[in-house]
Amino acid sequence: MEVRVPVTEIVDRFLAGDRRALARIISRVENETPEGRDYLRDIFPHSGKAHIIGVTGGAGAGKSTLTGALASEYRNRGKTVGIVAVDPSSPFTQGAILGDRIRMQSLALDPGVFVRSMASRGALGGLAPSIADVVAVMDSFGFDYVIIETVGAGQDEVEIAGTALTTLLVNNPGTGDDIQAMKAGIIEIADVLIVNKADHPGADILVSQLQALLALAPAGSRRPPILKTIAMKPEGLEKVADAIDDHRRWLDESGELEKHRMSNARHQVVAAARAILLQRIQRNTSAEELDELVRQVAGRTLDPHTAAEALADSVRG
Numbered sequence: 355m356e357v358r359v360p361v362t363e364i365v366d367r368f369l370a371g372d373r374r375a376l377a378r379i380i381s382r383v384e385n386e387t388p389e390g391r392d393y394l395r396d397i398f399p400h401s402g403k404a405h406i407i408g409v410t411g412g413a414g415a416g417k418s419t420l421t422g423a424l425a426s427e428y429r430n431r432g433k434t435v436g437i438v439a440v441d442p443s444s445p446f447t448q449g450a451i452l453g454d455r456i457r458m459q460s461l462a463l464d465p466g467v468f469v470r471s472m473a474s475r476g477a478l479g480g481l482a483p484s485i486a487d488v489v490a491v492m493d494s495f496g497f498d499y500v501i502i503e504t505v506g507a508g509q510d511e512v513e514i515a516g517t518a519l520t521t522l523l524v525n526n527p528g529t530g531d532d533i534q535a536m537k538a539g540i541i542e543i544a545d546v547l548i549v550n551k552a553d554h555p556g557a558d559i560l561v562s563q564l565q566a567l568l569a570l571a572p573a574g575s576r577r578p579p580i581l582k583t584i585a586m587k588p589e590g591l592e593k594v595a596d597a598i599d600d601h602r603r604w605l606d607e608s609g610e611l612e613k614h615r616m617s618n619a620r621h622q623v624v625a626a627a628r629a630i631l632l633q634r635i636q637r638n639t640s641a642e643e644l645d646e647l648v649r650q651v652a653g654r655t656l657d658p659h660t661a662a663e664a665l666a667d668s669v670r671g
């Protein structure tokens with residue numbers, strides 16, 4: 355059985371920089387336990403100082419490798435980094451961080467880096483609301499940068515972009531479908547475009563294709579820089595780190611940062627309210643009751659909205 359330690363004691367240890375307290379708080383927050391909510395309430399006022407970076411793109415684009423290389427670049431600059439890997443196939447997720455990649459192993463031993471992997475889907479479906487909470491915990495701990503790695507799957511990356519202040523979109527030469535995907539609007543969320551695996555043929559062609567796409571953007575909108583990297587080597591990460599700092603400066607000076615904070619806060623409050631209501635409905639509805647409603651809807655004797663009203667009514671009063 356686990357020894358109960360008062361919330362305030364753990365929070366004090368956390369605020370003093372104790373990594374074990376950090377690990378404990380992240381677990382409780384990620385699992386959305388009452389203890390986790392107590393921690394979050396106490397430490398949330400300490401968040402808001404870190405720069406939050408989203409790294410998104412297709413599976414195998416090199417997001418994890420790039421995230422590790424970017425973290426090393428920040429360590430060289432004397433900065434600390436928290437990493438949240440929201441990617442089931444992430445090497446960060448495979449327990450020991452990559453036996454075969456020395457750089458990532460050394461990151462795992464570095465007290466200036468903290469890596470956490472988590473599932474993208476909450477128990478109730480939808481993007482796990484706790485991702486933003488875990489990011490807030492790392493932010494409160496005092497990391498200079500928090501990097502969120504997420505596999506590009508449409509809605510997820512849009513929501514992650516809501517949490518991240520600067521979003522990197524990782525592309526590869528010679529794949530072709532990237533450009534199509536970006537036409538579908540994903541490019542709108544990219545603040546920095548990365549052409550990774552620039553050691554492969556076709557990197558310059560991809561750069562010009564991306565430039566052509568950006569030329570179509572509305573006049574006056576900010577053009578994301580396009581940067582070539584070889585994350586595996588690593589090569590090109592200084593420019594990436596500089597571009598992220600440039601973007602942060604632009605956010606500060608243009609007033610976009612404040613707008614972003616407001617819309618992100620609004621999104622989080624609404625998402626949390628939705629999750630609470632859904633939990634209450636689930637608490638108040640038995641599996642049999644739900645099955646009965648489902649049968650009626652499937653049998654067309656009841657429409658889905660009326661069924662949902664019946665569920666919602668269970669939390670009233």
Ligand SMILES: Nc1nc2c(ncn2[C@@H]2O[C@H](COP(=O)(O)OP(=O)(O)O)[C@@H](O)[C@H]2O)c(=O)[nH]1
Binds near residue numbers: 414551554584586
């Ligand atoms: N040639 C080459 N391979 C790379 C580069 N960056 C990553 N890779 C490799 O691409 C594969 C997928 O990388 P990973 O970081 O796991 O991609 P993710 O799925 O986007 O996180 C791995 O085998 C990496 O070693 C690069 O710049 N050049």
Ligand SMILES: [Mg+2]
Binds near residue numbers: 503
């Ligand atoms: Mg990965």
